Amino acid sequence: MTRADRPSGPREPGTADDTYDVIVVGGGPAGENAAQYAVAGSDRTVALVEHELVGGECSYWACMPSKALLRPAQVLATARHMQGVGDKVSAHGVDVPAVLVRRDGFTNHRDDSGQVDWARSAGIDVVRGRGCLAGERTVTVTDAHPDQPRTLRARHAVVLATGTVAVIPDTPGLRAALPWTSRDATNLLEIPRRVLVVGGGVVACEAATWLRQLGVEELTMVVRGSRLLPRVEPFAADMVTESLRAHGITVRHHAAIRQVSRPDVRETGIGRIHGGPVTVDLDDGSTLDVDEIVVATGRRATTAALGLDTVGLSADAAVTVDDHLTVEGVDGDWLYAVGDVAGRAALTHMGKYQARVCGDVIAARADGRPLGGHRYRASADHHQVPQVIFTDPEIAAVGRTADQARADGFDVEVLEADIDVAGAALSRDDFTGHAAMVVDRATDTLVGATFVGTDVSELVHAATVALVGHVTLDTLWHAVPSYPTVSEVWLRLLESRRS
Numbered sequence: 001m002t003r004a005d006r007p008s009g010p011r012e013p014g015t016a017d018d019t020y021d022v023i024v025v026g027g028g029p030a031g032e033n034a035a036q037y038a039v040a041g042s043d044r045t046v047a048l049v050e051h052e053l054v055g056g057e058c059s060y061w062a063c064m065p066s067k068a069l070l071r072p073a074q075v076l077a078t079a080r081h082m083q084g085v086g087d088k089v090s091a092h093g094v095d096v097p098a099v100l101v102r103r104d105g106f107t108n109h110r111d112d113s114g115q116v117d118w119a120r121s122a123g124i125d126v127v128r129g130r131g132c133l134a135g136e137r138t139v140t141v142t143d144a145h146p147d148q149p150r151t152l153r154a155r156h157a158v159v160l161a162t163g164t165v166a167v168i169p170d171t172p173g174l175r176a177a178l179p180w181t182s183r184d185a186t187n188l189l190e191i192p193r194r195v196l197v198v199g200g201g202v203v204a205c206e207a208a209t210w211l212r213q214l215g216v217e218e219l220t221m222v223v224r225g226s227r228l229l230p231r232v233e234p235f236a237a238d239m240v241t242e243s244l245r246a247h248g249i250t251v252r253h254h255a256a257i258r259q260v261s262r263p264d265v266r267e268t269g270i271g272r273i274h275g276g277p278v279t280v281d282l283d284d285g286s287t288l289d290v291d292e293i294v295v296a297t298g299r300r301a302t303t304a305a306l307g308l309d310t311v312g313l314s315a316d317a318a319v320t321v322d323d324h325l326t327v328e329g330v331d332g333d334w335l336y337a338v339g340d341v342a343g344r345a346a347l348t349h350m351g352k353y354q355a356r357v358c359g360d361v362i363a364a365r366a367d368g369r370p371l372g373g374h375r376y377r378a379s380a381d382h383h384q385v386p387q388v389i390f391t392d393p394e395i396a397a398v399g400r401t402a403d404q405a406r407a408d409g410f411d412v413e414v415l416e417a418d419i420d421v422a423g424a425a426l427s428r429d430d431f432t433g434h435a436a437m438v439v440d441r442a443t444d445t446l447v448g449a450t451f452v453g454t455d456v457s458e459l460v461h462a463a464t465v466a467l468v469g470h471v472t473l474d475t476l477w478h479a480v481p482s483y484p485t486v487s488e489v490w491l492r493l494l495e496s497r498r499s
Contacts, residue, residue: 018152022046022362023139024159025131025306028056030339030351031161032115035124037359038157044366047152048124049131049141054115057163058348060107065186066206068103070390073213074455077392081430096191096214107187127152131162133307137334140307157362160319160327160337161355162306164299164346169198173260178267178274179293182207187271192291194218196280198257199296200228205240205391207294212247220250220288222257229389233402235434236395236452243392256283260293301341311335318343323377325358333365345381354378383408383447386464388457393433396460399448399467402438410447413439417492419453422484428454435489437463444472451489459487473497 024035027050035046053060072094080086108114119126129143129150137154166181168174179198180188185207195216197208200223212219221228221244228244228251229237241251257280264276273292280288301318309315311330319337320328321344327335338358339351357378364371371377386398405412419433433453440447449463466476477494481487 018150019155020045020047020125020152021155021366022157022159023049023131023152023154024161025049025133025139026056026159026161026163026302026339026341027052027054027115027119027126028161028163028339028351029058029348030163030355031056031159032119032124033352033355034159034161034336034338034359034362035119036122037356038159038362038366039123040359040363042363042367044156044363046124047127048119049127049129049139049152051128051130051143053110053112054119054126055112059115060110060112061183061186063348064106065103066182066210067390068106069099069186069210069214070206072099072102073210074392078428078454081428083429086429093215094213099214100189103186110187130305132305133158133310133335135310136332154334156366157334157336159355159358159362160306160335160341161339161351162302162341164301164340166295167298167300168295169257169297171257171260173262174257174293174295176265177260177262177278177293178265179260179295180274181295184271185211185294185296188214189269189271190273191215192273194290195220195292195294196278196288196290197221197294197296199223199298200225200230200251201296201298202229202389204294204296205229205244205389207296208244208249209247209391211294212244212249218290219248220252220290222255222282223251223253224256226253229395231401232389232395232397233436233450233452235436236397236450239393239432239434239452240389240391240395247392252282257281258283299340299346301343303341323379324361324371325354325378326361336362344378345385347385347387350381350385353380380468384464384468386460388460390457393453394456395450395452396456396458397448397450398460398464399446400438401448401450402436405438405440405447411441412447413441413497415439415493415496417489417496419451419456419486419489419492421486421488421492423486423488424453426484427486430454433486433489435459435493437493439473443470444474445470446473456486459489462487462490 021044022038024031027048035048039046079089129141131139134140139152141150182203197204227237259281261279266275278290321337321342325336336358338354340346389395402414416436424431431454435451438448446467451459481490
């Protein structure tokens, strides 16, 4: 039976049609890509099991809504700092209701019907419910009728793409206060007047940025460590910290919550203030009174109740994979994991990359083809990972920081330059930025690069190509940046070695 002959709607449970070539548990971007690549150009069948929304965290609760909230204020700031435009722009901030309407357009009001239509057009059967391993090549799906689980079986492969969930620390009173997580912050419907953000990582810094831009009057960040964004170059973290403080945000380092009290707590729904005021006692003896807490202290892999113990793994084990994305510790090369649950690089674009490799590996093994060539091994998530942090200023980085490179045994040279070029000055009157390249002296190639500044996100792909391609700095002299663009900073970095 060809794909065109297969029924486009859901299959009836309890029939032979409950056997597929591939079953993917988790319908986020990584799961969608794994399913698509595993069956592309073939007659293989695939089921995509999802208990929430097809499209996953990124589409409805993370990447898309967060960037939709951040961009309007960035555009306004650029206009305000452009001679001939700034005096024409209102002194007021963004139109918050309009910003929220635009955000909801990008998330389609958390309606995944369009994603489901795409899946079906790609030959993917969407199965609603919570998937759980039940032995080799077997997945049970529990939906609205938990007493009647549906059993799916895979001929070739099962792919785990269940992502991660936000972690709320077991601090006295914190969970009972129903604090916001990232889902509330990205889907906010009400703007609290006073907010405490707990954490100093990417989610915390981005959320603090848009919350302040959207009208939060008093915003405090409580950070356990000595600085924000501990995994980026210190100069980049320092520039973001200075900017947050310049926008009226209080950043408190070496601080932690001791206990939380919220007498009037209410489950009002995602994005709404969850009751009355909150009193927060910190470990230094001080007290904060706020209207909402945003907890951004990390995420954990969604492996609970995934049935790992039915395939020989510990029920609460962290999933590890090899470079084919095959789960380690399970015999038979039939179980795979991609995306955040795989524990390699918790970024949407890296999950999609892993999924493409995984899908190609599954297809090759199903066809009996050898796994030769780079396309069948995930290598980019070994120290070649690009990332953009959409704060103000932005941070765009790939590979190792200088400290990470030295810890890994590299003898490195660090080339630095301010992003002070004609293209930057033309793009915005108050443009500010700094860049650094981490160079392996032994090979004269990049092992890392970081750009921090206004709208630097588009600079990182060139660095990624140079790093992945092992392009020497001698060769980069002949990669001439167009004038006048911000990319001229590449020339300034190379010139810093000559001087």
